[in-house]
């Protein structure tokens with residue numbers, strides 16, 4: 001398994017759009033529910049999705065940038081940000 005199963009838009013699969021992630025204080029914030037993402041600090045990208053996208057970007061920030069950040073998700077509908085369990089029950 002390459003972890004790319006379930007892509008909803010095969011027309012874009014050759015050139016994914018990297019969803020921006022951002023750092024706010026001690027938090028790394030990704031758009032829920034996890035898309036291919038670019039590191040906010042460098043050109044590093046991950047093609048992982050869902051919680052693995054968060055895990056990948058979190059690991060890059062920790063290993064490449066020595067940043068230990070709290071994982072936060074941002075709701076794509078209203079912009080509300082919270083941790084995983086909070087966002088899961090958000091809608």
Ligand SMILES: [Zn+2]
Pocket residue numbers: 039040041042043044060061064065
């Ligand atoms: Zn990086």
